[in-house]
Amino acid sequence: MKLAELIAQTGEHEAVIQVLCHLLEAERTNVFLVKDFSDSVVKKTIEIINEYKKGIPLAYLLGNTYFYNRKFIVTPDVLVPRHDTEVLVELAEKKIIADSLIGNENSPYRILDLCCGSGVIGISLTYLCNWLHERHHDLTYEVVSADCSAAALEVATKNAALHNADITFVLSNLFEDVHGKFDLIVCNPPYVRTEDIGVEDKWVLKEPRIALDGGIDGLYFYRRILATAKEHLRTNGMIIFEIGYDQASALEQIAQKNGYHGVRVYKDLANRDRVVTIRV
Ligand SMILES: C[S@@+](CC[C@H](N)C(=O)[O-])C[C@H]1O[C@@H](n2cnc3c(N)ncnc32)[C@H](O)[C@@H]1O
Known part of the structure; x- marks a missing residue:
């Protein structure tokens, strides 16, 4: 045929x-x-x-999907990685490169992928970290990826092995079991309003609810994370969040209320607000 x-x-x-x-x-x-x-x-x-x-996501049927041009294992225990999240990875790469060029004195440079799911964000960043380290041996990096789902961490661990990525995985309710401070925190938390889950797309209903549900207004995790993230960031540290297309101004308010500066909003390929960067 x-x-x-x-x-x-x-x-x-x-x-x-x-x-x-x-x-x-x-x-x-x-x-x-x-x-x-x-x-x-x-x-x-x-x-x-x-x-x-x-209504079964294709990635679950095939057992894998592509993210940032690389293949990752995907099971029903994890959110199917979205191409929109690649915007977050690009911004994180720019921050890592900028810090490396100005000679960041922190060694290792520490990156936290909070709410890591299948591990795609942290694993993608290890490619850049390895590349930078190969060229400048004094630049060293540590990537820590955390999630509260043991099943998701199992998938993420397999993905790290597949990509030969040196990552420390931590089972943790947000920062609870994550130790030390970081130069960069990247996070794609659950941010869908409870009542909106599956409204636009029936395939979403097969994804773990814990990966999607951001509470009544979708902002529950941003509030919790920004309440304490400062304690986990080094001087000049940055947090990069993926957000829903209509959450940018609410995020700016939450960040300002918690005493953060330099909030910037970035768009995805569809020209919708998708990522915010926040400085300490
Ligand atoms: C939107 S998914 C993001 C997954 C992955 N980072 C990605 O971009 O494809 C959110 C993740 O947050 C995790 N999560 C939900 N509540 C959490 C909590 N209290 N502490 C840590 N992780 C949590 C879920 O298990 C899920 O893997």
Whole structure:
């Protein structure tokens, strides 16, 4: 069967391409070059797409997804990493590079990925840290990733092994069991308003509620984290949060109320507010 026929038969475009990439272990462009897919590939693709249409995220059906151009293991114990979160990683990379260039005297430079889920943020940052360390051996880095879900940490640990990432994982209710101060805290906390969960997207209902539910106004975790984050940040430290598209001004208020400065808001590729950086 041809790709166009498979797409027409299933009524799904992007999902079909992702399934084919997975089944054939092929790059996207190579999938487009296949003239005819074998009966067994067509059968398997249709089976997976049928499950997907019932509301099961594709990443759970395939067991993995791509984040920041790298492949990560994903199970129903973790949130499916979103491309929007890559904006946070880019900003974190800029902060790490800037600090490294001005000769940050803290060694190791400490990074905390709070609410780490599958571990994608912290693991992505280790690539840059290793690159910088290879070029300047006096620059050393420590990445700590924390989550309150033991099941999520199990997935994150597997992802760290897959990417050869040296990360210290901590089972912790926010900062409770996280020790020491950090130069950078990155955090994509649960921030969906309780009543909004699954409203726009049925697949979200299969993700762990604990990864999504940000309380009545979605801001519960920002309030809790900003109440104590200062104690966990070194001088010149920064916290970078992912936020909901309509939460920027509320975040600025919470930050100011807790005595933080230099709050800046950044947009995602869809031009919606997506990340805030906050300085001590
Ligand atoms: C939105 S997900 C983010 C996962 C991952 N960082 C990402 O960007 O794909 C939020 C994560 O926060 C974790 N979490 C929820 N409540 C927490 C708490 N009190 N302490 C630590 N982690 C918590 C959830 O288990 C979940 O993994």
